[in-house]
Amino acid sequence: MSNPKDPGASSRAGLLRDATAIVGIAATPFAKHLEPTEAELACQAIVDACADAGVHPSEIDALCSYTMEETEEIEIARNVGCGEVTFFSRIGYGGGAGCGTVGHAAMAVATGQAEVAVAWRSRKRGSGPRPWTNTSSQLRVPGQWTRPFGLLRPVDEIAMLTRRYMHEYGATRDHLANIAIAVRKHANRNPAAIMHDRPMSREDYMDARWVSEPLCLFDNCLETDGALACVVVSAERARDLRQPPVYIHAFAQGLPPEHQTMVNYFCDDPLTGPAWACARRLWANADFGPQDVDVAQIYDAFTPLILLSLEGYGFVERGEAPSFSDGGNLEWPGGALPVNTSGGGLSEAYIHGFNLIAEGVRQMRGTSTSQVDGAETCLVTSGEGVPTSALLLRR
Amino acid sequence: MALSADGWMLPVVDEDGEGFWEGTLAGELRMQACGSCGAMRFPPRPMCPRCQSTERLWQRVSGQATLWSFVVAHPPLLPAYAAIAPYPVVVVSLVEDPRLRLVGNVLDTPDGPINQVDPATLRIGEPLGVVFAPMVGQDGTEIAVPRWLRSSPVNGS
Numbered sequence: 001m002s003n004p005k006d007p008g009a010s011s012r013a014g015l016l017r018d019a020t021a022i023v024g025i026a027a028t029p030f031a032k033h034l035e036p037t038e039a040e041l042a043c044q045a046i047v048d049a050c051a052d053a054g055v056h057p058s059e060i061d062a063l064c065s066y067t068m069e070e071t072e073e074i075e076i077a078r079n080v081g082c083g084e085v086t087f088f089s090r091i092g093y094g095g096g097a098g099c100g101t102v103g104h105a106a107m108a109v110a111t112g113q114a115e116v117a118v119a120w121r122s123r124k125r126g127s128g129p130r131p132w133t134n135t136s137s138q139l140r141v142p143g144q145w146t147r148p149f150g151l152l153r154p155v156d157e158i159a160m161l162t163r164r165y166m167h168e169y170g171a172t173r174d175h176l177a178n179i180a181i182a183v184r185k186h187a188n189r190n191p192a193a194i195m196h197d198r199p200m201s202r203e204d205y206m207d208a209r210w211v212s213e214p215l216c217l218f219d220n221c222l223e224t225d226g227a228l229a230c231v232v233v234s235a236e237r238a239r240d241l242r243q244p245p246v247y248i249h250a251f252a253q254g255l256p257p258e259h260q261t262m263v264n265y266f267c268d269d270p271l272t273g274p275a276w277a278c279a280r281r282l283w284a285n286a287d288f289g290p291q292d293v294d295v296a297q298i299y300d301a302f303t304p305l306i307l308l309s310l311e312g313y314g315f316v317e318r319g320e321a322p323s324f325s326d327g328g329n330l331e332w333p334g335g336a337l338p339v340n341t342s343g344g345g346l347s348e349a350y351i352h353g354f355n356l357i358a359e360g361v362r363q364m365r366g367t368s369t370s371q372v373d374g375a376e377t378c379l380v381t382s383g384e385g386v387p388t389s390a391l392l393l394r395r
Numbered sequence: 396m397a398l399s400a401d402g403w404m405l406p407v408v409d410e411d412g413e414g415f416w417e418g419t420l421a422g423e424l425r426m427q428a429c430g431s432c433g434a435m436r437f438p439p440r441p442m443c444p445r446c447q448s449t450e451r452l453w454q455r456v457s458g459q460a461t462l463w464s465f466v467v468a469h470p471p472l473l474p475a476y477a478a479i480a481p482y483p484v485v486v487v488s489l490v491e492d493p494r495l496r497l498v499g500n501v502l503d504t505p506d507g508p509i510n511q512v513d514p515a516t517l518r519i520g521e522p523l524g525v526v527f528a529p530m531v532g533q534d535g536t537e538i539a540v541p542r543w544l545r546s547s548p549v550n551g552s
């Protein structure tokens with residue numbers, strides 16, 4: 001990604017590389033319903049992540065979260081006992097924001113705006129109403145172009161891209177089942193996962209009720225209450241803390257031309273979504289490429305997002321993700337690229353993808369319940385089909 | 396909130412979309428076009444992303460399209476939609492420029508319900524033509540939404 005108009009761009013691209021590390025992670029229990037408020041869950045996750053790292057909450061001076069996060073910075077700061085907070089940022093577009101919150105935290109630390117940054121997400125999506133049932137918030141642009149025709153829910157919006165994807169590349173429901181089954185197997189090994197005790201066979205998948213054809217119930221993520229947080233400090237500071245540092249090797253966000261969030265139908269090439277834009281910057285800023293990634297945590301609000309992302313992040317060529325998903329390639333332990341090794345949004349918990357970040361950190365620490373042997377690098381991605389973000393983690 | 400008396404979601408018309416919805420009420424499918432470079436764009440917006448001009452106009456198009464993709468929605472859905480589910484929702488691609496795509500519904504007859512077509516018979520690439528379905532909001536506002544007929548009269552005739 002060298003730019004003749006700005007020759008310094010390529011050297012600046014290295015500024016973030018391994019300059020910071022994730023040193024603490026924490027999660028509350030995951031459940032369909034939890035009693036505490038979102039604010040209490042958020043504060044608990046943040047305090048627990050600090051304890052995991054061995055830093056005191058009073059040291060927190062940067063706060064990064066989603067625009068959809070309901071617990072504001074001032075609430076976090078006055079509950080967990082932050083001192084003077086000197087950096088705070090929010091990232092938009094729902095599930096596209098996850099890795100972005102950690103990336104902004106890393107940039108804040110790397111550029112000297114803060115020293116101990118926290119990123120978090122707390123959500124009672126299991127207890128609360130489904131967002132699409134709020135009709136008054138649905139009909140603004142671009143809702144006037146979709147909702148009156150009965151395209152009401154996120155699942156409908158992604159099903160539209162999925163049908164086109166299947167048409168262009170010859171993908172079938174068996175390929176979507178490959179994804180759902182692989183991720184479920186990983187959840188079955190993870191005691192924290194909602195679906196820990198619920199195995200799923202190919203027959204279970206094929207017999208599940210439709211939600212929006214071609215997507216069935218098991219192509220959809222869970223509806224979960226829970227919160228997660230992580231702590232980011234400089235690489236120097238990280239070496240003195242209690243956990244092995246997990247370096248943030250590269251970070252990118254992605255918003256492609258003429259994109260519309262969730263309904264990416266109005267651009268030149270709808271099957272090359274935000275992941276493609278994000279990936280070009282991510283790999284340009286990294287010392288290694290997709291062939292060197294040992295394990296991946298790929299945003300999975302819906303199964304087809306994993307197919308789109310495998311192509312967007314360059315693991316396979318365009319249209320090749322369906323055949324790549326055959327033969328257990330996405331499964332621990334023997335697969336070429338085990339994905340979502342904690343069970344992901346489909347089978348562990350759906351906290352807007354933040355649990356994928358925590359699992360990426362566990363893989364780099366060597367503590368996953370589906371630990372990839374000797375894993376040294378992990379890709380974590382956020383929502384595809386919306387303006388997105390991604391992280392490359394390394395030991 | 397814009398719902399019809401029987402619970403269908405109606406478009407909330409804004410400054411960007413006004414010309415489109417004026418067109419549908421007049422029985423014409425209109426695309427926004429750049430007043431400077433002439434490129435058509437959808438959804439409508441204030442500035443042309445190709446030449447950065449804010450000059451813009453509404454241009455009648457043929458209303459001929461092809462089926463680009465479709466879904467079949469099953470409950471849980473909003474009550475009016477759940478009552479007629481399953482129903483197909485489509486994206487069509489206009490013949491003037493296949494990158495101009497609109498979300499809509501396919502019908503066999505111009506005033507049919509949106510669950511009229513058997514989804515098993517839908518084929519990506521099949522030709523479709525626009526018709527307009529009148530709707531009335533709870534506050535009496537009249538609006539017309541485009542629908543896509545498998546054998547259509549000429550747009551605006």
Ligand SMILES: [Zn+2]
Binds near residue numbers: 432443444445446447
């Ligand atoms: Zn122009």
